[in-house]
Amino acid sequence: AQSVAQPEDQVNVAEGNPLTVKCTYSVSGNPYLFWYVQYPNRGLQFLLKYITGDNLVKGSYGFEAEFNKSQTSFHLKKPSALVSDSALYFCAVRDMVRGTDKLIFGTGTRLQVFP
């Protein structure tokens, strides 16, 4: 079964410092991986995706993610955090096995950026 794990419930970082939000995956077949962000009382906003190709994926708001096949990881990164980046971040894998098409989400990581 397809799954993702986000080992950290919360990540704290000072504004201006680099940030990393971790995600590992377990899939059968090729992984289709996504990052979404959720601001309070809002829906999910798409940040970036890995389908194939370059292991470093660039997305919205200056975020990027590195796909690492040997470590089965897809960590989200940003070189310089902003207070406005504080939100809930979800990693997801797309499950297209046996005719379905759905996202399997991690439990989420709350990012807190301090001024």
Added chain:
Amino acid sequence: NAGVMQNPRHLVRRRGQEARLRCSPMKGHSHVYWYRQLPEEGLKFMVYLQKENIIDESGMPKERFSAEFPKEGPSILRIQQVVRGDSAAYFCASSPPTGRDTEAFFGQGTRLTVV
């Protein structure tokens, strides 16, 4: 191009009543997905629909829950005889006809409170 539209944004129901949640996908999107987010938890897949067809309902509770996506009009998630445990945020997402490199876009969600 308007995004995924969900209504109502907030819904309060007494135990035993029915809840109807509506979702209008983005223009050109023929695939609709419903997810549920319990407080302080991640999103859990409920059902995947295409026009007039339920493709995967493996995440739907066996009783009281149903979903449809008619030829005309929005997708409806219906919860009969609601109980306190149904209180959650329900998110709808839509995507264009399936392709590996497409992503799903989410609505703002309907927050259901059962009193």
